[in-house]
Amino acid sequence: MQTTTSNDTYAKVNVDRLNADIRQFSQVHEITADMKITHKGVSRLVMLDRYAFKDTEKLTLAENDFVVLTVKDDPKFPARGFGFIQSIDWEKHEAVVKVEDEFVSVLDHENERETGLITRNLDTIDKPLEVYYEQIALRNAxxxxxxxxxxxxxxxxxxxFYNELSNLNFIPAGRVLYGAGSNTDVTYFNCYVMPYIQDSREGISDHRKQVMEIMSRGGGVGTNGSTLRPRNTLARGVNGKSSGSVSWLDDIAKLTHLVEQGGSRRGAQMIMLADWHPDIIEFIISKMQNPRILRFLIQNTEDEQIKQLAKDKLKFTPLTETEKDLFQSVVNYKHMPGSGGFTEKAIQEAEEKLYIGGTYTVHNPEFLTGANISVCITKEFMDAVEEDTEYHLRFPDVENYTKEEMKIYNEEWQSSGDVREWEERGFGIRNYRTVKASELWNLINICATYSAEPGIFFIDNANEKTNASAYGQKVVATNPCGE
Structure with a gap:
């Protein structure tokens, strides 16, 4: 006799058949009559999509199965949901799924919204074998x-373990829920902070590899790029100039878009740069996506580098002659009866386009979008802000180091990562430029206000209060969760 689970969606799940499928997977525990925790809303979707054990090879996938799938196939922001398989075409590698009502509103096409039926590639469909939280708790225990x-x-x-987990007295981190007992090579830690990067191509490559490995196993990563030499600094080994810390950090950030984390969970990165680093202004502005704010900075800052970097980021596309004629035609109706059906807003936008003469957008809109960014704030910088004095952007003077000094730099700079500490040790420091501290502080605040980036991390305060110092360690950065 067929048994089904109780309540809403789960009432449609054929438990007997699902348990028969579960027996093919030693990691998964069968559904029993006393199981009841399914969660609700987003929590249910997260449980099924991120933490439940799935038949990833689709060995048991069949019609009427309960599945999690991509209901909206947006390249940047795909939406996930769940439903039931109506039919499968194995030759075309696709299936028709009846999406549950709560996800119908996000479907792209009117016909899909009316019927709830969507056709999706099998690669975007997962069959969860754990549909109750107690099953996950059993596997974890x-x-x-x-x-x-x-x-x-x-x-x-x-x-x-099972008593605490099943009664929700203790809920592990998501990577533990996903990984414990699954017999898969995934991390049990949600987030990591990487050591400072060695300032070399090999060092960057090694760091990039470790970030990729961590993210592929489900972990988020925090990186501090302050040990990378600034833009246009001499790289004597290749008789060339460095492309700068920001370009290398963007390369690391791109891994977020490239590394697959089980088909549903986007990776996460936090990338930081110290306030004393010569590339700090480029770092802050490079992620600004608002043309209006870039124009505001150009018109209101007294700092020439901020002004130039904002200009470099801003992209202007002039109107074509045809566009000018069209917008002028709209404006002409302003003084004519009936206004030709144009709304006041349309007329205002046409006037603005003609006044500006084109459209402002930004260059490199995808730059650093694979990570959140934050500025590591030092006490010296905040003192300079409060006292309204100038602040030095500086870095180890690698261009003028002796062979012996360069050897020590290559071996030890990444262990320090702090230009102040490095200078105290007697190594040469180059002052790349001097900036008014209030200008840099205003830049941080303006960008954070209008684009929510960068964040700020008081790194000196963190190192002053951390118990890591008792173990001879220091705070390098935070992970994406801010821990």
Missing amino acids: TGLSEVETDPVQKQKSFDN
Whole structure:
């Protein structure tokens, strides 16, 4: 006799058949009558999409199966939902799915919204084998107690873990929920902070590789790029100039878009740069996507570098003659009866276009979009802001180091990562430029106000209060969650 789960969507799930499928996967525990936790709304979707064990190879996928899938296939912001398989075309590698009502509103086409039926490639469809939270708790308890060598202690640990997890007394991080007991090579940690990057091509490559590996296993990553030499600094080994820290950090940020995390979970990165770094203004402006704010900066800043970088970021496309004629035609109706059906807003926009003479957008709109960015704020900088004095943007003077000094730099600079500490050790520091601290502070605040980036991280305060110093360590950055 067919049994189904209780309430709404789950009432349509054929439990007997799903349990038969589950028996093919040793990691997954069967559904039992006492299971009841399904969560609601977004929490349910997150549980099914991110944490539940799935038949990723689609060995058991069949008609009427309950599945999680991409309901809106937007390249940047895909929307996930769930529904039931209506039919499968294995030759075309696609299926027709009846989407549950709560996701119908995000469907692209009117016919899809009316019927709830969508056709999707099988690659965007996942079959969760764990539809109750208790199943996840059982798998987690099994995996977490596996370290015990004594069978009695293992059973005791399993019972304790399951009791706490199933009663929601303790909820592990998402990567633990996903990974524990799954017998997969994924991380049990949600987020990581990387050590400072060695200032070399090899160092950047090694860092990039580690970020890629962490993200591929589901972890978020925090990076501080302050150890990378500034733009146009001499790289004597290749007799050339550095492309700068910001360009390399953008390359690392792009990994967020490239690394797949189970088909549903976007990766996350936090990238930071110290306020003393000579590339800090470029770092802040490079992610500004608002042309109006860039124009505001050009018109209101007294700092020539801020003004020039804002100009470089701003893109202007002049109106064609045809566009001028069309906008002028709209404006001409302003003084004519009936206004030709044009709204007041349309007339205002036409006037603005003619006044400006074109359209402002930005160059490189995708720059650094794979990461959140933050400025590491030092006490010296905040003192300069409060006292309204100038502030030095500086970096180790690698262009003038001796061979011996360069050897020490290559071996030890990434362990320090702080130009002040490096100078105290007696190494030469180059002052790349001097900026009015209030100008830099205003830039940070304007960009944060109108684009929510950059964030600020008081790194000196963090290092003053952290207990990591008792272990001879220091705070380098935060992870994307801010920990």
